[in-house]
Amino acid sequence: MAQRARFKANRKGIGKILTSRQMQAEMERRARAVQDRCIANAPEDTGSYKSSFRIETGIRPGPKPRAVSKVINDDEAAPYVEWGSSRTPRYRVMGRAAGAE
Template identity: 35%
Template sequence: MARARVRLNRRGVGELLRSPQVEADMLRRANAIKATAVGMSPVGEAARDPHPGQYKASWHTSSTRRGGRRRDRATATVYNTAPHARFVEYGTERVHAHHVLLRAAQAGGG
């Protein structure tokens, strides 16, 4: 039986990884994760929370064709700009960690 051989063109693979189509798909996936994160974001009670809903309203996405450790591929990022986002995600000694972004990414955005 004959064996199939594949020879990859490194330049072609690089162009594929940086293509607008791959960037668009990465952004689509990031937006799905963002939607899941918004859905599971905690909202404090107005009586006890000085900024209720700020965390939930602060989710964003961005994309680039020059991402990754070597800047050689399209990537997309989901992030939260609320000043207290890190404490919601990881918790403090008084507040338990919610791990909203972690759980949204594990769910794959839906």
């Protein structure tokens, strides 16, 4: 009978992979795809909202650090565009863009 292959995970090694430059680059690539969809679907009233998207990439701190990238829109109208208000329709630009992947 043939021997079965065995695998023993090296948790420190896996942690290094999850915080590596290559993983950060992959997270940023995915965030850029989300950002592109956000820009394509953003309403154009003044253009301020559409031009305010940016990406932050880094390592999430804490007991289980991971590579992360965030798509951020810091325009003052961003919450109203995303969730709407009594006078503004709900567009959900970022929510739809993130869910499309």
